[in-house]
Amino acid sequence: MEKVIDMKDENDAINPQRRAFLGVAAGVTAAVTVAPGVLLHTVDAAPRAEPVTSDVRWGLLIDTAKCVDGCSACVDACHHENGLNLQTMPAEQAVKKWETQKPAWVRKVKLQDNQTGRMTTLPLMCQHCDDPPCVDVCPTGASFKRADGIVMVDRHLCIGCRYCMMACPYKARSFIHSDVHGQLTSVPRGKGCVESCNLCVQRRDFGQESTACVDACAAEGHHAIVFGDLKDPDSTICKLLNEMPSRQLREDLVLNTGVRYSGV
């Protein structure tokens, strides 16, 4: 019980050693910044050796004012990172069905205020709730929340019942209907399982700094998505959350999402 409380508390006691380490890490990050917007990524960081802990909680902040209508860089990058671009329409399936049901971990969504006509465009992915409804309903324990806040599916346990897809208020999950070929080594995926955004968990475990969508958005010069640790008050994402007004989507559901939006 104590552990659960611990995971929910975003104001954990400050660990000075960790602070110091993060300070050094920030310095190293600054050192590899060649020019504004150009980052040299250290790909060969050491793979994770210790279990993930609740000292961090990964999250995203999306500034919809910077998100450009018609741009799909984040979606394309996600597809490339996770091998979704390798999927092809099964011969027996109707085109319309494929278009509506093919796996997509992040979607571009357009909102319109009917009274004012104001249009907002934003990327919508798994919101990595603190209290995920998908985890509540999963009958096998396949849908779970990792200690660092990433909500994901253990495909070894998933039986493909799709209760989680029904439970998710964000329509963030998709189901693989047919055989998959040519998977990436780092992203195993196959028929009969539900899947969704996992905040590039393979990147997390190999010590990389951001997610594919964040990198792609920055490469386009939009910088609409920021990735970081919601529990570290010195992180860019926390500072931004402190400065600018932001919202959780469907905050009425009190899910304490890890993905926050500003300008909606």
Place this chain on the structure above:
Amino acid sequence: MAKSVLTVGLVALGLVWALAQTAQADDMKRYVVAGSQAAKLESCVEPTELMRRQHMEFIKHQRIATVHEGIRIEKYSLSGCVDCHISYNAEQIPQPINQADQFCGACHAFAAVNLNCFDCHAAVPNGTPLNAAAMAAHDAAGVAAQVQSSRDGKGH
């Protein structure tokens, strides 16, 4: 007369057995990527006998540590199997490891045990490498880092 026939027969049998063993050893060599970690070792991550009987148990425990706890340096790893035991054809195209004539596929076909790992997992090294040493070995074998697997080797 009968005795000599028996002797000749036994010798012939012995020769055939020895030949078969040599052929098998050559065959097994084909299943270890030259220059990979496996090529340098006497046996796999555990003694061969143990690997033959227990490999599924090893990776079953490892998968919980990796998926739920994010630990990526486990001794046992399915992508590790693929890295070291994949083989390449004459055009240097990696052959899906679960094909009936490949390392995993051949034994599973012989033992009549369904092999479901590669319904989801990549049956050839594909995309971002997980292991620098293995990748160096693949580069040395003349294979590009980005290879696309074709069929998943179904049908055995």
